Amino acid sequence: MYLRPFDPWKAKLCTCPFKYTLNVYTGCDHACLYCYITSYIPRAFRVRTKEGLLPKLERELRKFDRRYIVALSYSSDPYPAVERELGITRRVLELFRRHNVRCLLLTKSDIFERDLDVLSELSCAVGITVTTVDETKARLLEPNAPSPMNRIRALRKARDAGIPVYARIDPIIPFYTWEDFDKTLNALKFVSHITVSTLKLRADIRKRMEAKFPALMETLNSLYKRGERIGGYRYLPRGLRFQILREAEKRINNAGITFGSCREGYHSYPSCDGSHLVPP
Numbered sequence: 001m002y003l004r005p006f007d008p009w010k011a012k013l014c015t016c017p018f019k020y021t022l023n024v025y026t027g028c029d030h031a032c033l034y035c036y037i038t039s040y041i042p043r044a045f046r047v048r049t050k051e052g053l054l055p056k057l058e059r060e061l062r063k064f065d066r067r068y069i070v071a072l073s074y075s076s077d078p079y080p081a082v083e084r085e086l087g088i089t090r091r092v093l094e095l096f097r098r099h100n101v102r103c104l105l106l107t108k109s110d111i112f113e114r115d116l117d118v119l120s121e122l123s124c125a126v127g128i129t130v131t132t133v134d135e136t137k138a139r140l141l142e143p144n145a146p147s148p149m150n151r152i153r154a155l156r157k158a159r160d161a162g163i164p165v166y167a168r169i170d171p172i173i174p175f176y177t178w179e180d181f182d183k184t185l186n187a188l189k190f191v192s193h194i195t196v197s198t199l200k201l202r203a204d205i206r207k208r209m210e211a212k213f214p215a216l217m218e219t220l221n222s223l224y225k226r227g228e229r230i231g232g233y234r235y236l237p238r239g240l241r242f243q244i245l246r247e248a249e250k251r252i253n254n255a256g257i258t259f260g261s262c263r264e265g266y267h268s269y270p271s272c273d274g275s276h277l278v279p280p
């Protein structure tokens with residue numbers, strides 16, 4: 001089955017409404033330092049196509065209960081560089097259109113701009129992740145992803161095409177992306193909903209970040225040492241984490257945007273993941 005219920009592990013702090021997820025590709029070449037898929041996908045930063053995806057998906061969609069949303073994608077990006085040539089995600093969206101499937105798209109690319117014609121005919125919401133609008137920092141953190149300003153420009157076009165749009169500022173990294181939060185929020189003021197999440201560390205993420213940011217990681221390691229361990233991840237100490245989340249929520253709400261948080265043990269309204277934006 002290519003359409004799978006989201007979060008089969010039932011993470012303790014996940015507050016997502018029940019939904020399905022589809023990973024059009026296996027792996028993701030954006031190669032973000034903080035990426036968590038490296039803990040369960042071998043050679044995670046190499047993108048592979050899936051055997052017979054489109055015909056198999058079409059069969060699954062014939063029986064799909066359209067009350068539920070399909071999220072693209074949570075263990076990969078629906079728009080890796082190769083999607084420009086292959087157009088597989090575009091064909092998946094065309095199948096969704098044919099079968100009237102509701103979709104929650106999330107990407108760190110601007111390639112979706114090509115597919116706005118299909119997306120505007122779907123019941124969908126489109127979101128981008130932007131950790132920071134500082135291009136130099138983003139390049140270090142997400143070496144192969146398109147620049148944040150290109151992602152934002154493409155999302156504006158989606159909004160102008162009448163598609164509900166949202167964003168994730170995720171992860172918030174203290175002493176790094178948190179410093180740019182206001183600028184990042186300011187560039188995203190046109191979206192309806194923003195989900196935030198603080199950096200959560202596990203061994204593979206820590207190793208990649210220490211190699212690139214030795215000084216920052218010295219500071220962060222001493223902070224995270226005092227944090228909780230939840231579901232295999234080391235979190236920031238609860239006091240500091242909630243202080244950041246409260247501040248982010250206040251600034252996001254003051255901009256007239258609804259606030260969601262992801263796996264923080266903190267509240268969200270009206271949804272954590274932006275799924276409330278997908279038209280019925």
Ligand code: SF4
Binds near residue numbers: 028029032034037074
């Ligand atoms: S875009 Fe997402 S899935 Fe891809 S490398 Fe970055 S964090 Fe991982």
